Amino acid sequence: MGKVSGVFLLVGLCLGAIVAMLVVPRGGSNTPAVAEAASGAAAMSVEPEASEVPISVAAPPSASPPPKKEADPGEPGAIDPKGIAALNPGGQVSVVVYDRTVKKNTVSLQPDRSYTSASLVKILIALQALQDGAPPGTVQRMLSASDDNIASALWSTHGGAAIVTRWAAKIGLTGTRPPEDPGRWGDTRIIAADIAKIYRYVLDQAGATTRTTIMRALSGATESGADGIRQYFGIPDAVGDLPWSIKQGWSCCRGARILHTSGVVGKNDRYIVVVLTSQPTSTTYASGGKRVTDVVKALVPALGEP
Known part of the structure; x- marks a missing residue:
């Protein structure tokens, strides 16, 4: 055991x-x-x-790179200022795009450069004439067909050069001056920043009758002006199906050919667009108009709807 x-x-x-x-x-x-x-x-x-x-x-x-952010069409960075200037060789160009929704300029290029107004001063003439009781139909005809004879008559009747001085003070226009020759309303001096302010005044501060009369005329602008010049260059030719209302300007040839396009673009008049140009006198209205149209086409990415 x-x-x-x-x-x-x-x-x-x-x-x-x-x-x-x-x-x-x-x-x-x-x-x-x-x-x-x-x-x-x-x-x-x-x-x-x-x-x-x-x-x-x-x-x-495996880590994949974050998706690339698409450029916001409404960002001013989407616009190349040097590229815009190059579209008007031998001349000058100024641009302002104002977004009424965000209440700021989204594009601004040489906004304070001075130009002769050509027919853009007719908006100030219209404001004064309507305030003084001129027939709305007469004012609309002056604007929609850019009729110089009506403009001259209203200019003389409603104060001449004092129209410019009065409305520059009322709206706060810093670079707008009456013409040296009081009889030449088209020689009024303007800047792009001031033209944008004029549209803002018409859309946001003018009385309802004044606003309706002016905007109805601008949305019904005829393809050819009263002098036979085609006025659908710039905004109308460039923005495609976007709604627009315009006031154009053209003159020649006191040192330069002047071609301006201005107006509102987009649903509910969201964007104020102003393009002012002086061009060599060797350009024609047709070729000069194409330059202005090309500038507006370059701005279209800044006119994107949300």
Whole structure:
């Protein structure tokens, strides 16, 4: 019995050792497994505590670059000023685009450069004539067909050069001056920033009858002016299906050919667009008009609807 007991004791000790080896973890036994998993996870480092159970680390999906942000058509950064200037070689160009929704200029290029107004001054003549009680139909005809004879008659009747001085003070026009020769209303001096202000006044501050009369005339502008010059250059030829209302200006040739396009574009008259140009006298009205149209086409990305 003593020998048998000794044998049982020896067997018991062996079994105990085996159980201890199975139950007690070896120090660092998890580390190789984690390191191996990390090597397959794009060099991802995982350092678990010794008491953690072995884990597997799945490789993350390959990172793809964030989608490129599309340019906002309404951002002024979408417009290249140097590119616009290059569209009128040998001449000068000024541009203002005012967004009435966000209430700020979204494009501004040489807004304070001075030009002769040509027929753009007719908007001021219209404001004064309507205030003085002139027939709306007469004012509309002057604007829609850019009729110089009507403009001359209203200019003389309603104050001449004082019209410019009066409305410049009323609206806050900083670069608008009456002509040196009081009889030559088309030689009124203007800047693009002021023309944009005139449209803002008509749309937002003028009385309802005045606003309706002027805007109805501008939205109904005839393709040819009363003098036979085609006046759909610039805004009408450039903006496609967007609604527009315009007042154009042209004159020649006292040192330069003048071609201006101005008006409102878009739903609810959202954008005020003003493009003033002086061009070499060697250009024709047709070729000069195309230059102005090309400038407005370059501005179309700034006229995006939300």
